[in-house]
Amino acid sequence: MEIINLKNCAIIGLATKAMPLDQRVGMLSDNYGCTTNGLFLMNGSFKNGKTKFSAGDIVGFGINLASGRIIFTKNGLPLDSTNWFVSPSAAGDPLFACVSLHNSGDKIIANFGPHFKFDLASVEEMPLDQRVGNWDNSYGYISSGLFFINKSDRSHGIPSFSSGDIIGFGVIMDTERIINTKNGQLIDSSDLFISSFSSIADHLFPCFTLNKIGDTIIANFGPNFKFDISRVECLSKQQKQNCWDSNDCHSDLEIIGDKLSTVNYKANGNAWRSIFTKYSSQTSNCDIIYFEIHVVNVKFHVLIGFAPKQQSSLCGTVRDCIGTFAYEGNGAFWINGAKINGNSTTKFTRGDIIGCGTHLETRQIIFTKNGQRLDQYHQLAYSFSN
Numbered sequence: 451m452e453i454i455n456l457k458n459c460a461i462i463g464l465a466t467k468a469m470p471l472d473q474r475v476g477m478l479s480d481n482y483g484c485t486t487n488g489l490f491l492m493n494g495s496f497k498n499g500k501t502k503f504s505a506g507d508i509v510g511f512g513i514n515l516a517s518g519r520i521i522f523t524k525n526g527l528p529l530d531s532t533n534w535f536v537s538p539s540a541a542g543d544p545l546f547a548c549v550s551l552h553n554s555g556d557k558i559i560a561n562f563g564p565h566f567k568f569d570l571a572s573v574e575e576m577p578l579d580q581r582v583g584n585w586d587n588s589y590g591y592i593s594s595g596l597f598f599i600n601k602s603d604r605s606h607g608i609p610s611f612s613s614g615d616i617i618g619f620g621v622i623m624d625t626e627r628i629i630n631t632k633n634g635q636l637i638d639s640s641d642l643f644i645s646s647f648s649s650i651a652d653h654l655f656p657c658f659t660l661n662k663i664g665d666t667i668i669a670n671f672g673p674n675f676k677f678d679i680s681r682v683e684c685l686s687k688q689q690k691q692n693c694w695d696s697n698d699c700h701s702d703l704e705i706i707g708d709k710l711s712t713v714n715y716k717a718n719g720n721a722w723r724s725i726f727t728k729y730s731s732q733t734s735n736c737d738i739i740y741f742e743i744h745v746v747n748v749k750f751h752v753l754i755g756f757a758p759k760q761q762s763s764l765c766g767t768v769r770d771c772i773g774t775f776a777y778e779g780n781g782a783f784w785i786n787g788a789k790i791n792g793n794s795t796t797k798f799t800r801g802d803i804i805g806c807g808t809h810l811e812t813r814q815i816i817f818t819k820n821g822q823r824l825d826q827y828h829q830l831a832y833s834f835s836n
Contacts, residue, residue, distance in 0.1 A: 451560045452508045452567070453486070457553040461485045462511045464545040475548040482536065483550070484511055484522050492520075492534060508567050513545070519626060519643065526568030582657040589644060590659065591619055591630055599642065608637050616676050619656075634677030692741065698726035698759060712746075720750065726759055740807030740816060745800055751779035754806045777806055777817050785815070796824060 451462055463475040463483030476483025476491025483491040486504065490497040501524050503509050510523035513536055520534040536545070549558060561567065583590020583598030590598045595610035597603075611617050611632055618631035626644050630637040644654070658667055670676065694705050694713060702717035703725050713725055727741075743754050755776025776784040779799060781792030798804050798819055805818035817824040 451510075451549060451558045453503060453505050454557040454559060456486060456505050456556055458556075459486050459552050460556060460558065461491065461550040462509055462558075463491070463548055463550075464511065464513065465548040466543040467546060468543070469548070474550045480543060480545070481548075482511075482520055482534075482545075483548075484509070490522070490534060497534070510566075510568070511547075514626070523568070580659075582659045588657070589619075589628060589642075589654075590657075591617065597630075597642065618675070618677065621654075631677065692727045692729050695726050695728040700724060726757075738807055738809050738816070740805060742803055742805045742818075745779075745798060745802050745804065748779060748800055753778045753784075754804050755784070756806065756808065775808075775815055777804060783817065 453460065461475050461483040463481065465475045465478070465481040465483075469475065469478050469481055474483065474491070475481050476485075477494050479493050481491070481493065485491065486502060486509075488502040503524060508525050510521065510526075512521040513519070514521060518536045520536065547560070547562065549560070551558070577585075581590065581592075581598075582588050583592070588598075591608070592598065593611050595608055597608055608630065609632055616633050618629065618634075620629040621627070621644055622629060628642040628644060630642075656669070656671065658669070660667070693711060696705055699705060699713075700723040702715060702719070702721075702723045704714050704716045705725075706712040706714055715723065717723075743752075745752065753776045755774060757771060757774040757776075772786050774784070774786065777796075777798075778784065779797065781794070781796035781798075783790040783792060783796075796819065803820055805816065807816040808814065809816065
């Protein structure tokens with residue numbers, strides 16, 4: 451919207467049509483707004499922004515539908531909207547563009563596209579004599595331990611690096627979150643995101659900035675990296691150490707070993723028996739929760755997966771209930787009690803190492819066999835956030 455005249459304050463945003471017309475957008479549930487005096491509003495909560503708007507400015511507001519992240523712009527430049535996402539509850543109620551004005555004579559002109567004043571797909575190329583991170587829509591990790599996004603210092607205790615180190619840098623395209631690694635270890639970047647425009651992401655290229663004569667780097671653009679980034683992302687040190695729970699173990703099973711990680715079927719007979727871990731996924735601080743099993747001995751089939759304790763019986767299998775997902779030794783996958791047939795390559799038996807997990811933001815299920823992700827099975831965990 452273009453601000454033509456403004457005496458006090460205006461708010462641009464998105465809201466459901468359940469919002470009363472005498473309310474400010476952003477002050478109710480499933481409402482999102484940006485005020486001209488520099489406040490971000492979401493579901494009635496406030497966040498101080500760094501940029502104010504006034505008459506003559508052109509302000510943009512939107513949502514990246516792929517990730518759910520909220521977009522703010524001022525005169526064509528993206529503003530920091532880190533950690534501001536549309537609530538999952540908003541998925542059932544459509545959102546509409548909304549403007550709240552306060553004083554008589556306030557006037558704005560809206561542009562609902564597709565021909566905007568500022569082309570979001572137009573990205574100015576960074577000059578080669580500039581430092582990456584010190585230019586609009588650029589992102590840089592500096593060897594002194596600094597991190598810059600769009601010329602803004604976003605450092606928060608990240609480590610420095612020097613000769614001999616192997617540094618990784620990337621983006622999770624589904625969530626737009628930036629990934630940093632040092633010698634295979636994931637660096638905390640939970641609040642670092644690229645600008646929330648898919649068109650801008652399409653124009654981003656790997657970039658290096660060197661400062662002194664003799665500085666030398668060797669780049670590896672994949673796919674055979676020194677450190678496996680998929681393992682780094684899944685098995686972050688932030689993941690809480692888990693173990694089997696003796697209080698949620700069928701009496702026909704026994705837990706062996708000091709680490710409470712080995713399970714043995716001790717009774718005679720042939721019937722499904724189940725065991726749960728002590729901690730749920732809700733205790734994890736990671737984007738991904740993941741675990742592996744090593745099949746030491748098996749006579750028929752075993753299943754590995756996730757299930758809510760209140761919906762699953764220890765006398766049953768981790769496959770038959772709504773809200774569960776599992777990978778079975780015969781190669782089949784089970785989602786919400788429904789079977790998805792696998793093939794000869796997905797079967798597993800004695801000696802195999804099987805992994806199972808889920809990405810907590812996208813809810814995509816992860817299955818692995820002997821270190822290889824089975825990405826052909828793109829399924830979503832049913833109501834996993836609950």
